Amino acid sequence: MNIHGQWQIDLVGDVLVRTFGGSFNQQGTEALFAELQAKAPKDRPWAGLAHGAMWEMSTQDSLQSYSSMSDWVFANGCVCVAFILPSKLHLDIMRRQGGLAENPRYQSCTSLEQACAWLSQRGFAITPEQYPHQVFLNKLEQRQHQCA
Numbered sequence: 001m002n003i004h005g006q007w008q009i010d011l012v013g014d015v016l017v018r019t020f021g022g023s024f025n026q027q028g029t030e031a032l033f034a035e036l037q038a039k040a041p042k043d044r045p046w047a048g049l050a051h052g053a054m055w056e057m058s059t060q061d062s063l064q065s066y067s068s069m070s071d072w073v074f075a076n077g078c079v080c081v082a083f084i085l086p087s088k089l090h091l092d093i094m095r096r097q098g099g100l101a102e103n104p105r106y107q108s109c110t111s112l113e114q115a116c117a118w119l120s121q122r123g124f125a126i127t128p129e130q131y132p133h134q135v136f137l138n139k140l141e142q143r144q145h146q147c148a
Helices: 026-039 060-064 066-075 088-097 112-121 134-147
Strands: 006-012 015-024 046-058 078-084 106-109
Touching: 006 026, 006 134, 015 026, 015 134, 026 060, 026 066, 046 088, 046 112, 046 134, 066 078, 078 112, 106 112
Parallel strands: 015 046, 046 078, 078 106
Antiparallel strands: 006 015
């Protein structure tokens, strides 16, 4: 089966920035997770910035595998994660289907500025100007508008 979903992952200081969009299947989620594991710092605490404003949705099995990804990041040095999701509906789905119960280590944000401020307040300095995936995010937005 083909991988569904698109993403980029890069480390900015001690913040692992993950930008994702489109619709994900299990293979896409597994491939994203493998890259996240390879790029996560192994020698120091780190934080995550998960920019999913262009995320459309995921299959049920893909969503359910998210809790094991969450378990892995916190067992491997991640202190906190700021999520940017397209809507409250997406957040509710992630909470119900992806195992993201209310947790002080997660913050749902409505903008990149809000996510960066929240991470910086927790000692993981990052600014919107340091966000490395703007070109990729713009392509995801253009693709989404063409399909609408």
